[in-house]
Amino acid sequence: MSVLEESPSDGIGGLYPFLYAGRADMDSALAEANRSTAEKAAEIVRLRRRMAEESGAELAECAEEMALRFTSGGRLFTFGNGGSSTDAQEVATTFLHPSHGRPLPALSLTSDVAVVTALSNDVGFEVVFARQLAALARPGDIAFGLSTSGGSCNVVQAFEEAAHRGMLTVGLAGDQGGRLAELDLLDYLFIVPSSSVHRIQEAQTTVYHVLWELTQHALDSISVPRGHRSG
Amino acid sequence: MSAISTMKPAVSEAFARRDRAGRALADDAERIARACQEMAVLFRLGGKLIVFGNGGGGTDAAHIAVEFMHPVIVGKRALPAVALSNDAATVSGVGNDEGLAEVFAHQVRHWADTSDMALGISRDGRCANVLRGLETAKDQGLFTLALIGGDGGALARSPAVDHVLVAGSDDPAVVKEIHVTIYHLLWELVHVFFDQTGPLSGETPG
Numbered sequence: 001m002s003v004l005e006e007s008p009s010d011g012i013g014g015l016y017p018f019l020y021a022g023r024a025d026m027d028s029a030l031a032e033a034n035r036s037t038a039e040k041a042a043e044i045v046r047l048r049r050r051m052a053e054e055s056g057a058e059l060a061e062c063a064e065e066m067a068l069r070f071t072s073g074g075r076l077f078t079f080g081n082g083g084s085s086t087d088a089q090e091v092a093t094t095f096l097h098p099s100h101g102r103p104l105p106a107l108s109l110t111s112d113v114a115v116v117t118a119l120s121n122d123v124g125f126e127v128v129f130a131r132q133l134a135a136l137a138r139p140g141d142i143a144f145g146l147s148t149s150g151g152s153c154n155v156v157q158a159f160e161e162a163a164h165r166g167m168l169t170v171g172l173a174g175d176q177g178g179r180l181a182e183l184d185l186l187d188y189l190f191i192v193p194s195s196s197v198h199r200i201q202e203a204q205t206t207v208y209h210v211l212w213e214l215t216q217h218a219l220d221s222i223s224v225p226r227g228h229r230s231g
Numbered sequence: 232m233s234a235i236s237t238m239k240p241a242v243s244e245a246f247a248r249r250d251r252a253g254r255a256l257a258d259d260a261e262r263i264a265r266a267c268q269e270m271a272v273l274f275r276l277g278g279k280l281i282v283f284g285n286g287g288g289g290t291d292a293a294h295i296a297v298e299f300m301h302p303v304i305v306g307k308r309a310l311p312a313v314a315l316s317n318d319a320a321t322v323s324g325v326g327n328d329e330g331l332a333e334v335f336a337h338q339v340r341h342w343a344d345t346s347d348m349a350l351g352i353s354r355d356g357r358c359a360n361v362l363r364g365l366e367t368a369k370d371q372g373l374f375t376l377a378l379i380g381g382d383g384g385a386l387a388r389s390p391a392v393d394h395v396l397v398a399g400s401d402d403p404a405v406v407k408e409i410h411v412t413i414y415h416l417l418w419e420l421v422h423v424f425f426d427q428t429g430p431l432s433g434e435t436p437g
């Protein structure tokens with residue numbers, strides 16, 4: 001951590017003077033950066049609180065529905081694009097390989113690059129998740145899709161396929177919810193009320209972690225024998 | 232269902248558990264900014280960001296790489312970044328032959344240039360392969376940064392790590408959530424400093 005202890009004048013500007021020579025005062029740039037960071041930290045804390053207030057009851061209900069599916073042998077399929085694809089993978093590994101609690105069958109549809117590129121190349125990017133659900137999913141399974149804008153066409157198509165197959169459908173979106181908010185077929189849609197893609201992703205991370213926690217909690221309370229996993 | 236009566240307090244408790252660590256993030260503002268100043272310079276010098284982590288930390292590595300490579304904010308330039316944990320063939324290949332502790336070190340050794348930046352992610356600071364990756368990076372003269380949580384483990388104490396950013400929670404899920412905000416800030420501030428740096432016209436870098 002030695003670099004952290006250095007004063008601004010001895011830091012990187014000292015190492016590479018040509019990069020900062022004649023440039024705006026780095027101290028004021030640093031002060032502005034610190035102010036901006038504090039503001040954003042406060043913003044995401046407020047946004048999480050708002051999600052708790054506005055969506056807490058529905059999250060609990062959704063987790064109970066998910067727990068019921070898992071106890072009946074249901075599996076979880078997750079999907080999203082870009083940063084949301086990494087969230088889809090996080091959701092899948094959170095359920096499948098949890099830090100505590102029981103492992104549950106979950107698969108991210110963004111992980112198989114061969115399937116994703118084959119479908120994109122041969123058919124179209126809009127079908128990459130829907131086609132996988134058509135091949136892998138059963139009624140009673142869970143479809144979990146993330147989109148910060150709510151407008152991703154492959155996520156929308158996946159939910160249409162999932163609803164058609166009798167899956168439980170859970171969506172995460174941001175801002176106004178985009179096309180996902182206009183779909184009539186979602187069982188649950190959690191919309192993060194922010195116009196910042198970054199803050200939306202951060203709050204969505206909390207939403208799916210809380211959903212996982214609540215699902216584990218609900219499973220503990222459901223008096224159905226275990227061992228229905230079909231993973 | 233018997234769960235119903237206890238679900239409501241469970242929701243409140245879960246969200247409340249995020250609050251303290253979320254607010255504490257502001258205390259790290261200076262550390263975050265200093266790391267970003269250095270990273271901006273290294274990107275200017277042609278460096279690339281090399282990110283790695285295990286499990287959920289691997290998904291963060293992928294998120295960071297795509298954040299820099301394809302910014303969500305239109306008009307922001309793409310900066311080179313690669314997530315080592317995405318290469319399942321190499322990770323499982325090296326892991327099988329040399330052990331999981333060597334998977335990132337191997338890739339750093341054969342991929343990195345001296346102006347690159349190594350960013351390791353570990354929610355408890357106890358990932359041997361993340362530590363080995365950062366040690367190898369440091370040996371090669373790279374900038375090193377660790378995103379960790381809990382008590383920071385061996386990563387927090389390693390002399391191979393130039394910059395340590397710790398999410399203030401023992402809950403790995405909460406640590407991840409703080410990490411997401413931290414790396415969004417890293418991306419944003421790197422661009423702020425990147426726009427402020429660069430050789431003046433007519434000057435040649437020494």
